Amino acid sequence: MVIFVWGALVYFKERTPPTDASEVYVVAKQWMWKVEHAEGQREINELHVPVGRDVKLIMTSQDVIHSFYIPAFRIKQDVLPGRYTVEWFRATKPGVYHLFCAEYCGTQHSGMVGSIVVQEQAQYEAWMNGGSTGPLSASGEKIFAELGCATCHRTDTPGRGPNLQGVFGQPVQLEDGRTVTADENYLRECILDPGAKRVKGFQPIMPTFQGLVSEEQVNALVAYIKSISANKPPGGAKATASVVAPRHEPGETRAQAGERVHAQPNGSQVQ
Amino acid sequence: MSMSMTTPILQPVERENYLNKEYGVWSWLLTTDHKRIALLYLISITFFFFIGGFFALLIRLELLTPVGDLVQADTYNKLFTMHGMVMVFFFLIPSIPAVLGNFLVPMMIGAKDLAFPRINLLSWYLYIIGGVMMLHCMLTGGVDTGWTFYAPFSTSFTNTNIIEAGLAIFVAGFSSILTGLNFVVTIHRMRAPGMTWSRLPLFIWAHYATSIIQLLGTPVIAVTIVLVAAERALHLGIFDPKLGGDPLLFQHLFWFYSHPAVYIMILPSMGVITEIIACFSRKRIFGYHFVAFSSIAIAVFGFLVWAHHMFVAGISVYSALVFSFLSYAVALPSAIKVFNWTATLYKGSIHYDAPMLYAFGFLGLFTIGGLTGLFLAALGIDVHVTDTYFVVAHFHYIMVGGAVMGYLGGMHFWWPKISGRLYPEGWARLAALIVFIGFNLTFFPQFVLGYMGMPRRYYDYSHMPEFQVLNVLSTAGATVLGVGYLLPMVYFLWSMRYGKPASDNPWNAAGLEWKTASPPTTFNFDAEPVVTWEAYNYEELDAPHKEGVPVAR
Numbered sequence: 140m141v142i143f144v145w146g147a148l149v150y151f152k153e154r155t156p157p158t159d160a161s162e163v164y165v166v167a168k169q170w171m172w173k174v175e176h177a178e179g180q181r182e183i184n185e186l187h188v189p190v191g192r193d194v195k196l197i198m199t200s201q202d203v204i205h206s207f208y209i210p211a212f213r214i215k216q217d218v219l220p221g222r223y224t225v226e227w228f229r230a231t232k233p234g235v236y237h238l239f240c241a242e243y244c245g246t247q248h249s250g251m252v253g254s255i256v257v258q259e260q261a262q263y264e265a266w267m268n269g270g271s272t273g274p275l276s277a278s279g280e281k282i283f284a285e286l287g288c289a290t291c292h293r294t295d296t297p298g299r300g301p302n303l304q305g306v307f308g309q310p311v312q313l314e315d316g317r318t319v320t321a322d323e324n325y326l327r328e329c330i331l332d333p334g335a336k337r338v339k340g341f342q343p344i345m346p347t348f349q350g351l352v353s354e355e356q357v358n359a360l361v362a363y364i365k366s367i368s369a370n371k372p373p374g375g376a377k378a379t380a381s382v383v384a385p386r387h388e389p390g391e392t393r394a395q396a397g398e399r400v401h402a403q404p405n406g407s408q409v410q
Numbered sequence: 411m412s413m414s415m416t417t418p419i420l421q422p423v424e425r426e427n428y429l430n431k432e433y434g435v436w437s438w439l440l441t442t443d444h445k446r447i448a449l450l451y452l453i454s455i456t457f458f459f460f461i462g463g464f465f466a467l468l469i470r471l472e473l474l475t476p477v478g479d480l481v482q483a484d485t486y487n488k489l490f491t492m493h494g495m496v497m498v499f500f501f502l503i504p505s506i507p508a509v510l511g512n513f514l515v516p517m518m519i520g521a522k523d524l525a526f527p528r529i530n531l532l533s534w535y536l537y538i539i540g541g542v543m544m545l546h547c548m549l550t551g552g553v554d555t556g557w558t559f560y561a562p563f564s565t566s567f568t569n570t571n572i573i574e575a576g577l578a579i580f581v582a583g584f585s586s587i588l589t590g591l592n593f594v595v596t597i598h599r600m601r602a603p604g605m606t607w608s609r610l611p612l613f614i615w616a617h618y619a620t621s622i623i624q625l626l627g628t629p630v631i632a633v634t635i636v637l638v639a640a641e642r643a644l645h646l647g648i649f650d651p652k653l654g655g656d657p658l659l660f661q662h663l664f665w666f667y668s669h670p671a672v673y674i675m676i677l678p679s680m681g682v683i684t685e686i687i688a689c690f691s692r693k694r695i696f697g698y699h700f701v702a703f704s705s706i707a708i709a710v711f712g713f714l715v716w717a718h719h720m721f722v723a724g725i726s727v728y729s730a731l732v733f734s735f736l737s738y739a740v741a742l743p744s745a746i747k748v749f750n751w752t753a754t755l756y757k758g759s760i761h762y763d764a765p766m767l768y769a770f771g772f773l774g775l776f777t778i779g780g781l782t783g784l785f786l787a788a789l790g791i792d793v794h795v796t797d798t799y800f801v802v803a804h805f806h807y808i809m810v811g812g813a814v815m816g817y818l819g820g821m822h823f824w825w826p827k828i829s830g831r832l833y834p835e836g837w838a839r840l841a842a843l844i845v846f847i848g849f850n851l852t853f854f855p856q857f858v859l860g861y862m863g864m865p866r867r868y869y870d871y872s873h874m875p876e877f878q879v880l881n882v883l884s885t886a887g888a889t890v891l892g893v894g895y896l897l898p899m900v901y902f903l904w905s906m907r908y909g910k911p912a913s914d915n916p917w918n919a920a921g922l923e924w925k926t927a928s929p930p931t932t933f934n935f936d937a938e939p940v941v942t943w944e945a946y947n948y949e950e951l952d953a954p955h956k957e958g959v960p961v962a963r
Contacts, residue, residue, distance in 0.1 A: 142738075142784060142788050143734060143787075146734065146789040146791060147731050147734060147788075147789050147790075148790070149789065149791075149793075150721070150727070150730065150731075150734075150792075150793065151727060151731075151789075153790065169567070202562075202567060203560075203563040203566075203567050204562070204657055204723075206722065206797060208863070208865060210794070210862065210863020211863070213793065213794040215794065215797065216722050216724070217722050217723045217724050219658070220562065220652065220657065221651025221652070221657075222651070237863060237874060239863070239865045240865070241798065241865045241866075242560070243487075243555075243556045243558075243866075243867040245554070245567060245568065246483050246484050246554075247483060248487070248867060248868070249478075249483070249870045249871065250483075
């Protein structure tokens with residue numbers, strides 16, 4: 140009984156990310172980890188974090204189920220295709236720690252390993268300043284403009300789509316009467332499968348962006364929409380939000396993603 | 411002596427029994443005698459056990475060094491997959507029920523045979539058909555998903571022959587369902603006069619509970635396999651999110667069967683251990699009714715804990731809390747059993763014969779396996795150690811340390827009844843010791859490896875060479891364990907020809923199966939027995955002025 144309660148408390152804490160954590164988006168694929176900081180830094184099979192700061196990982200997979208496991212931090216969370224799961228940690232000691240994929244994912248499962256590099260604040264900032272392409276939300280804003288999202292999702296006058304300013308973390312009334320919280324999983328679903336949970340009072344005119352945007356672009360869009368929300372609510376993305384999983388064109392998504400990733404100098408920012 | 415029809419070399423007067431009644435291949439392949447079917451099962455599961463064991467040995471040899479050198483990554487992935495599938499579906503699940511259960515359930519309750527002898531034979535044929543399909547699947551390339559078949563890897567990504575492997579398990583599953591059905595009906599309808607529910611040996615209670623799980627759980631895995639095949643072949647969106655499915659649905663369905671399946675493996679073993687401990691402590695089992703109902707409780711609770719395999723899979727925090735709590739609840743009946751066995755040993759007149767050594771091995775290993783299960787049920791710890799070697803060690807302690815120890819103990823205990831011969835006791839004790847030492851050497855280091863963070867299903871650990879020492883220990887243990895498993899097979903075979911003839915009741919044990927000849931006649935008893943005594947009446951058996959208890963022969 141005592142063990143149960145103790146275990147449950149630890150789990151509860153482990154599953155509830157702090158609201159002020161810095162956010163890192165993780166995309167898993169056979170067989171690598173692609174990481175993108177909210178500040179715009181990208182890495183492969185490596186994650187640089189500063190010591191003593193809460194870090195929240197918002198993770199999804201392009202193909203099969205993976206699991207983001209850092210033994211030294213005692214955390215592990217499966218990474219699923221078609222939805223976000225989250226985990227968080229606060230590194231307390233500088234050093235290099237193992238990162239493993241813990242859910243069997245095919246031929247090179249045991250090669251899907253990497254490192255968590257925990258650095259002192261100053262070192263981390265120096266690393267962060269090298270080679271960044273600007274914050275993730277900024278690239279999200281660019282994609283938002285390129286895809287013409289703003290023609291419907293207007294902020295000045297009532298548009299054909301809901302105004303997205305301040306929407307993140309707020310309850311949303313749906314056409315079918317339900318109310319959901321606009322968390323990361325909900326935003327993601329609305330981009331990829333707009334018909335599934337339509338906002339009350341709007342016509343089903345939004346096309347799906349399934350296959351048109353890569354997982355990384357979805358992450359950027361979500362980061363952008365979050366950045367235009369004034370107040371950051373408690374809770375954030377819940378790994379548990381029930382999601383009707385969207386449809387993908389695997390080949391296309393992967394090709395685009397590969398292109399984007401390979402354009403980046405892998406891990407060259409390491410000092 | 412001269413009137414004997416059989417060869418009089420070893421046994422001057424050999425009575426007619428189920429083994430010598432008929433000869434020839436067809437008398438075996440078309441038999442409806444539960445004892446012969448049990449032997450058919452014994453031969454087939456031993457075959458699969460050594461195939462699965464061979465895969466295990468290759469896995470351990472590959473992990474001897476951190477780099478992948480013995481086999482290729484894909485081969486390694488197939489090895490652990492086939493090891494799991496063969497051991498779970500073609501050895502552990504049928505092991506005790508289909509061999510010892512088949513042989514003993516009718517005899518223990520005083521029946522001539524199972525309720526449906528032909529269905530019993532059918533279930534063996536289904537097992538063989540499934541087994542042949544599995545062999546064919548292995549020979550034509552095997553499967554690389556892990557025995558857990560997790561979607562969407564199994565449905566959309568792997569290019570190995572999932573459908574054939576699934577079908578093999580599907581067919582073998584029906585064998586399991588039919589065996590369960592047969593046992594339930596037999597235990598309800600075929601008990602001898604006077605054999606009331608509370609006089610049943612606890613082996614029977616354990617098999618009754620097992621049968622319920624087989625009947626209710628196995629159809630779910632069958633459905634799951636069909637859904638996987640449908641998604642794979644027809645691209646129906648069930649599990650793969652790209653097709654509109656939900657990968658967690660697969661895990662719920664899979665574990666809804668596969669967790670209770672653990673109890674299909676361990677409950678019969680608990681039944682065996684109960685018989686052995688009572689016999690070799692010369693005492694009535696302590697708390698008979700508690701042990702009996704704890705079997706049923708395990709069968710019921712076993713269906714309510716499946717999602718404890720999924721604490722990091724992305725289920726809600728609240729359902730994880732519920733499943734963690736229920737997992738503690740299922741530990742209670744198991745603990746009741748362990749305490750009752752220990753209480754039975756207390757002040758017993760303990761004999762250290764080979765079956766008892768296996769029973770002691772079971773007690774120690776199962777307790778370690780069970781207690782580490784509590785670690786895993788604790789949510790905070792599970793997050794760290796799930797999907798690592800800690801889990802691998804935990805379930806091997808339950809399935810090998812528990813189920814296989816029970817199976818070997820039972821084989822030694824009832825071998826004189828099955829074969830009519832005695833095995834060499836010294837060798838048997840040595841083998842029990844080797845198995846115990848080899849087992850611990852193999853799997854204890856894996857607890858440490860898992861705690862240090864080595865994930866399971868890793869073919870290459872060159873990024874973390876610090877794990878090598880423990881892996882070498884584990885591999886060394888596996889070779890010892892292999893010897894320990896080969897020995898009983900050798901001396902059992904040897905004893906069939908050269909062993910001393912066994913008396914009807916060599917252990918002076920209670921139970922109806924010992925009140926008939928060794929080996930028994932085709933219909934077990936010359937006349938229907940009438941039971942007038944309580945189960946485990948060892949005090950009565952050992953009382954100085956009584957020659958056992960009266961039995962109608």
